[in-house]
Amino acid sequence: MNSYAEYIKTVIGQEPENKLLEASVLYQRSFGTIPEMTYYKTLERMSRQGSLVHLAKGLYYRPKKSRFGAIPISEKEIVGHYTSDGKGIVIGYRLYNQKELTTQISKRVEILSSAISEQKKNINNVCVTYSGVALTQDTIPVIETLEILQNYKSIEDISKSALAAYMREFALGYSDTAAVFVLKNRKYKKSTIAFLERFLNYFGVENTLCQFLSALSSYAIPEMEEFYEPARA
Missing domain, CATH: 1.10.10 (Arc Repressor Mutant, subunit A)
Structure with a gap:
């Protein structure tokens, strides 16, 4: 012994x-x-x-x-453990702030990570959730965008013009293969998927997101006029 x-x-x-x-x-x-x-x-x-x-x-x-x-161990060291070397990404208000969508910040740090053996773990102010998919240069932008759109209505002081600019840039580099892969392996609301589809369609970006939606359903999502001025005749 x-x-x-x-x-x-x-x-x-x-x-x-x-x-x-x-x-x-x-x-x-x-x-x-x-x-x-x-x-x-x-x-x-x-x-x-x-x-x-x-x-x-x-x-x-x-x-x-x-x-x-x-x-004591710092928040930075805890976050680094779950995000370094491509193991995870920060979501929630830290993500929204990083993307300059809002000036609000939260004491709580939310992370999606593959370096966790359970679905969720809380460590002081850090909440780590299992990512469910490989975090790559293709899947990360899709996940970040879905997280933003899913929480759009609850993000305090969100700048619609900043979101409009962000979505324009996202649409330019959109990968339908990556989006479909993420949606088959992570759960997002139908309205979130429809919201993303509406942005992509607005920019004329081909996508197959309709496979996750019902043609008979009407989703409560914003119109593009909230973010972009209507085209003049």
Whole structure:
């Protein structure tokens, strides 16, 4: 037992400070031959002793020490764990603000990530949701746009002119293959898909989004006149 505990402490002691450690991933990677109960009891003991910090269920980190005491892991380090190397993207108000659609910002950070073993996880002010699809240069713009359109009515102080400019740029680089792939693997409201289709049709961009919609349904979505001046005869 003691030899197991000492080995666990030694290996974890080599991990960088203030780096998010996922207990289950770390166990599979480095401690597969050690009884699982022993492993988790050792993590609990290390947390009580202060050499580890238990951040959320299954998540730990080695605290960075200063002469004033332990320095808590930062929001930036948590976000980086789930978004670096193409593992995830920021959505919600951080996305809307980044795209200059609103000046509003939220303390809560929302992330879509492939680097999570469950559907959703909350870590302090950070909410991580499983992306469900590979995040690539083709799928990311589609997902970001669908997230924006799905939440359009609830985004505070949204600039319609900024959204109009954003959608014009999105339409220029639109990939129907990527959009169809995303819509087959992530759930979005029919009205959101219809909203995207309306923008694309306005710009004369060919698309097959009708396959996700019903020809018999009428969707409560804005008219393009809200964003663009009607063409003069």
